[in-house]
Amino acid sequence: MSAPGGGAPGPRNAITDVEGLLVGHHHRIGDGWATGTTVVLAQGGAVGGVDARGGAPGTRETDLLAPENMVQRAHAVCLSGGSAYGLVAADGVMRWLSEQDTGFPVGVEPHEVVPIVPGAVIFDLPQSEWGNRPDASFGYAACDAASVEVAQGGVGAGAGAKVGSLKGGVGTASMTVGEHTVGALAVVNAHGEAVDVNTGCPWAADHELAGEFGVTWPGRAGELSSDGPGGSDAGTSLNTTIGVVATDAALSKAECRRLAMSAQDGLARAVRPAHSMFDGDTVFALATGARELPEASGPFGVPQRAAVLDGLCAAAATSFARAVVHGVLAASSVGSLRGYGDVWPEARRATP
Secondary structure, rough: OOOOOOOOOOOOOOOOHHHEEEEEEEEEEOOOOOEEEEEEEEEEEEEEEEOOOOOOEEEEOOOHHOOOOOOOOOEEEEEEOOOOHHHHHHHHHHHHHHHHOOOEEEOOOOOOOOOOEEEEEEEEEEEHHOOOOOOOOHHHHHHHHOOOOOOOEEEHHHHHOOOOOEOOOOEEEEEEEEEEEEEEEEEEEEEEEEEEOOOOOOOOOHOOOOOOOOOOOOOOOOOOOOOOOOHHHHHOOOOEEEEEEEEEEEEOHHHHHHHHHHHHHHHHOEEOOOOOOOOOOOOEEEEEEEOOOOOOOOOOHOEEHHHHHHHHHHHHHHHHHHHHHHHHHHHHHHHOOOOOHHHOOOEEEEEE
């Protein structure tokens, strides 16, 4: 199957295919815990943008990313469980970055910096005993664990995630578009379903690239709640899918926001319904600036920059949708939340 946006998966099929980005997870599972934190580190900083579309967002430092505001580059994005309590995980990320003398310069000495760390949280409080939620140590530990290799499923901020009737998790994907790379990381914790419960097929399965999913879909209804998206508590559940889309292109803050907006389109393809009043769907965008966009005009006077940006936005939507599928397929059952593989055990890899 092919997907809109063109291109092929990057070498790792992960957001870290965008050179200069690292991802780290830290979580606690068991003994009354099912929550964690995921950090995307931008080595050298990256121009940032953000788009929030859910009715119940939990965010930090998003105003800094507005195009009209002064600060241009973010140094990390912190994604965490714990609802609004989990926003404190970004304090640990700031401490870790400050120890590396990384941040926005505010003095003459190398250590006189303020790290710029936007963040967002998911609502996963019911999966842990009350009071068990990420603190600053989670963000610091996630930075310590940062690598180009990205674990998926019930890890980091996805440890306590739920998507509709299933266990949610962290997923990632990437693709190449001409000379550029676009990558996405999603923490899938949606009010809606990411899978057609009548067939076991993810809504975004048609976005597969080069056989990456490699699954023979079950084609039968799963043993899930019949109360609709979110199960029996659909009317009161509080959820959020959060994530990051990134590229190696040199984009402005306004162009980064356009990239984040497009990634939200990918979320809408992968989750039904998306952007509900019970979701806080927020996507950050990072542009490392390693590759310039063309400035000349093409046929009929259309700016080449706009045409290339349009391709990057299409790839952002496709990559984010694929990251959602990866997160759902990789998630294992935790407590009463059943993972995809336990509901549809006959789903199998089509290739070794």
